[in-house]
Amino acid sequence: xxxxxxxxxxxxxxxxxxxxxxxxxxxxxxxxxxxxxxxxxxxxxxxxxxxxxxxxxxxxxxxxxxxxxxxxxxxxxxxxxxxxxxxxxxxxxxxxxxxxxxxxxxxxxxxxxxxxxxxxxxxxxxxxxxxxxxxxxxxxxxxxxxxxxxxxxxxxxxxxxxxxxxxxxxxxxxxxxxxxxxxxxxxxxxxxxxxxxxxxxxxxxxxxxxxxxxxxxxxxxxxxxxxxxxxxxxxxxxxxxxxxxxxxxxxxxxxxxxxxxxxxxxxxxxxxxxxxxxxxxxxxxxxxxxxxxxxxxxxxxxxxxxxxxxxxxxxxxxxxxxxxxxxxxxxxxxxxxxxxxxxxxxxxxxxxxx
Amino acid sequence: xxxxxxxxxxxxxxxxxxxxxxxxxxxxxxxxxxxxxxxxxxxxxxxxxxxxxxxxxxxxxxxxxxxxxxxxxxxxxxxxxxxxxxxxxxxxxxxxxxxxxxxxxxxxxxxxxxxxxxxxxxxxxxxxxxxxxxxxxxxxxxxxxxxxxxxxxxxxxxxxxxxxxxxxxxxxxxxxxxxxxxxxxxxxxxxxxxxxxxxxxxxxxxxxxxxxxxxxxxxxxxxxxxxxxxxxxxxxxxxxxxxxxxxxxxxxxxxxxxxxxxxxxxxxxxxxxxxxxxxxxxxxxxxxxxxxxxxxxxxxxxxxxxxxxxxxxxxxxxxxxxxxxxxxxx
Numbered sequence: 001x002x003x004x005x006x007x008x009x010x011x012x013x014x015x016x017x018x019x020x021x022x023x024x025x026x027x028x029x030x031x032x033x034x035x036x037x038x039x040x041x042x043x044x045x046x047x048x049x050x051x052x053x054x055x056x057x058x059x060x061x062x063x064x065x066x067x068x069x070x071x072x073x074x075x076x077x078x079x080x081x082x083x084x085x086x087x088x089x090x091x092x093x094x095x096x097x098x099x100x101x102x103x104x105x106x107x108x109x110x111x112x113x114x115x116x117x118x119x120x121x122x123x124x125x126x127x128x129x130x131x132x133x134x135x136x137x138x139x140x141x142x143x144x145x146x147x148x149x150x151x152x153x154x155x156x157x158x159x160x161x162x163x164x165x166x167x168x169x170x171x172x173x174x175x176x177x178x179x180x181x182x183x184x185x186x187x188x189x190x191x192x193x194x195x196x197x198x199x200x201x202x203x204x205x206x207x208x209x210x211x212x213x214x215x216x217x218x219x220x221x222x223x224x225x226x227x228x229x230x231x232x233x234x235x236x237x238x239x240x241x242x243x244x245x246x247x248x249x250x251x252x253x254x255x256x257x258x259x260x261x262x263x264x265x266x267x268x269x270x271x272x273x274x275x276x277x278x279x280x281x282x283x284x285x286x287x288x289x290x291x292x293x294x295x296x297x298x299x300x301x302x303x304x305x306x307x308x309x310x311x312x313x314x315x316x317x318x319x320x321x322x323x324x325x326x327x328x329x330x331x332x333x334x335x336x337x338x339x340x341x342x343x344x345x346x347x348x349x350x351x352x353x354x
Numbered sequence: 355x356x357x358x359x360x361x362x363x364x365x366x367x368x369x370x371x372x373x374x375x376x377x378x379x380x381x382x383x384x385x386x387x388x389x390x391x392x393x394x395x396x397x398x399x400x401x402x403x404x405x406x407x408x409x410x411x412x413x414x415x416x417x418x419x420x421x422x423x424x425x426x427x428x429x430x431x432x433x434x435x436x437x438x439x440x441x442x443x444x445x446x447x448x449x450x451x452x453x454x455x456x457x458x459x460x461x462x463x464x465x466x467x468x469x470x471x472x473x474x475x476x477x478x479x480x481x482x483x484x485x486x487x488x489x490x491x492x493x494x495x496x497x498x499x500x501x502x503x504x505x506x507x508x509x510x511x512x513x514x515x516x517x518x519x520x521x522x523x524x525x526x527x528x529x530x531x532x533x534x535x536x537x538x539x540x541x542x543x544x545x546x547x548x549x550x551x552x553x554x555x556x557x558x559x560x561x562x563x564x565x566x567x568x569x570x571x572x573x574x575x576x577x578x579x580x581x582x583x584x585x586x587x588x589x590x591x592x593x594x595x596x597x598x599x600x601x602x603x604x605x606x607x608x609x610x611x612x613x614x615x616x617x618x619x620x621x622x623x624x625x626x627x628x629x630x631x632x633x634x635x636x637x638x639x640x641x642x643x644x645x646x647x648x649x650x651x652x653x654x655x656x657x658x659x660x661x662x663x664x665x666x667x668x669x670x671x672x673x674x675x676x677x678x679x680x681x682x683x684x
Contacts, residue, residue, distance in 0.1 A: 035668055036668020040668040348671050354661070
């Protein structure tokens with residue numbers, strides 16, 4: 001590997017064919033903007049954001065489902081902060097809270113088990129969103145709940161799997177020359193799992209960490225692969241990601257969840273792209289399987305194009321006008337790791353990037 | 355059994371008088387307050403600065419401070435940021451029934467000490483009791499006198515000015531979050547009065563164009579406010595922003611950005627470049643400013659754009675904080 005100055009020099013000077021790489025994960029998008037990487041590399045290298053922010057791919061119908069529970073007597077909705085402002089078809093969790101729905105922001109799933117144990121007269125409905133990274137935490141929470149005899153927890157799951165989504169993108173989207181694979185998800189699923197994708201779709205897949213140096217090295221690796229016409233899966237985040245993944249976490253996921261089709265906001269149903277609680281844990285399930293379609297997006301909303309990188313956020317007619325962080329229409333504008341919100345905050349709302 | 359606040363304490367009758375005597379009169383006694391009139395009568399001459407703020411933080415006690423100290427320092431700091439010397443402060447308490455009187459007394463004692471340290475006198479107060487579960491809210495209003503020749507305000511930033519930050523970012527926010535989440539660490543709130551540091555800067559002979567304490571919204575938000583109010587653009591060096599390693603670590607775990615975290619004892623001073631070293635040296639001689647650093651400069655007239663230069667040579671636009679960010683911390 002070359003040193004970072006050489007890598008920056010190479011990427012800045014790149015003058016070959018236009019290249020388009022997708023960073024799948026929202027944390028990567030945030031890190032790329034934060035470190036100013038887009039201002040460091042050739043304008044011929046395009047970085048597009050993918051569907052790797054769990055909040056952004058959560059269908060509107062999911063929020064509505066949570067609110068159905070929230071309006072029942074003695075029900076408490078527990079959610080990570082990012083989900084609170086995502087609009088449902090009527091209102092968001094945050095707005096519902098203002099109307100008296102009991103919504104509590106949590107920092108980690110075990111908090112829910114503690115609350116449920118203390119307040120046995122209430123049912124705690126956990127908004128269980130996330131990817132492979134978060135699924136083991138929900139499994140652990142349920143294990144804890146079972147062990148302590150806590151039965152007043154229900155999960156409404158919107159748990160997604162990254163690999164089926166990547167396959168969907170490779171099948172349906174043209175012109176992507178390679179992928180920066182998600183760092184956190186890969187700590188669970190490993191890096192070997194990308195090799196069949198690289199082979200089938202003839203594109204490079206690189207697992208990257210979150211430091212600016214990691215991301216620049218990954219982009220360099222992708223550019224070199226593109227230049228040499230190589231399609232391979234590389235792991236440049238060896239400090240966090242093992243080739244086989246985290247077998248303990250994978251076993252835990254497998255113990256509690258099974259795979260099934262899932263609906264992604266704007267993309268529709270993707271086969272085998274979701275996790276659902278197994279039959280034996282049905283007592284904890286808040287009816288997650290019922291979410292098999294999404295309501296229509298607002299007419300001008302281009303979320304569907306943004307989350308697969310067809311357009312950059314500023315090309316959506318609602319960006320910065322009707323859709324702003326204070327008044328979001330789509331979750332991509334809400335989440336700290338959503339492409340639109342990141343784009344907005346890094347341009348002071350103008351869409352213009354440095 | 356611990357004595358608790360009841361609705362009777364807010365009734366204006368005997369219990370209320372008891373509370374006044376045992377807690378407030380005991381700790382806040384001074385010649386203005388002791389007259390027990392309906393209003394304090396003050397001799398004021400010159401330009402006065404007035405500021406008010408309410409404090410609702412939980413937990414009431416945290417490493418490095420408590421809600422009482424915060425209520426005094428917070429308001430006194432707002433006065434100091436206008437170049438004023440804080441003189442008087444009033445405090446209004448809203449107590450929820452169930453609050454331990456011993457807890458209220460500790461908070462009152464802390465306020466008295468903070469007021470003494472800041473050189474302000476508590477000249478008026480009020481207490482109300484509401485139903486609830488032992489909560490406590492404090493409003494303070496402060497009055498300060500602006501000495502002749504000082505003219506600091508948000509709109510004063512000029513091309514070429516240096517931007518000085520008085521110390522590390524995020525300590526208060528990280529401390530409160532740690533306490534709420536039950537995380538064991540050594541992060542202390544930076545809650546402190548900044549007026550002494552401000553006086554040092556003026557005493558060193560530095561001209562001051564703008565000052566602001568880096569509270570809610572964090573540095574990112576405050577600099578955008580100053581840049582917009584002054585009609586200038588700013589440039590920051592990310593590598594020069596001081597953040598304690600333990601705060602950085604917590605931010606890493608929780609996905610927080612120190613640039614948008616609240617502090618309760620940090621300020622920005624925008625000074626002409628010729629006075630930058632003078633002001634920095636003066637700040638560094640104070641306990642509140644020992645980690646002070648020049649973090650950037652005003653690049654010129656503009657629409658209020660704040661640019662961050664990243665350690666690898668990239669750059670990005672720094673915007674204000676949107677939304678509520680995180681739970682209330684002050």
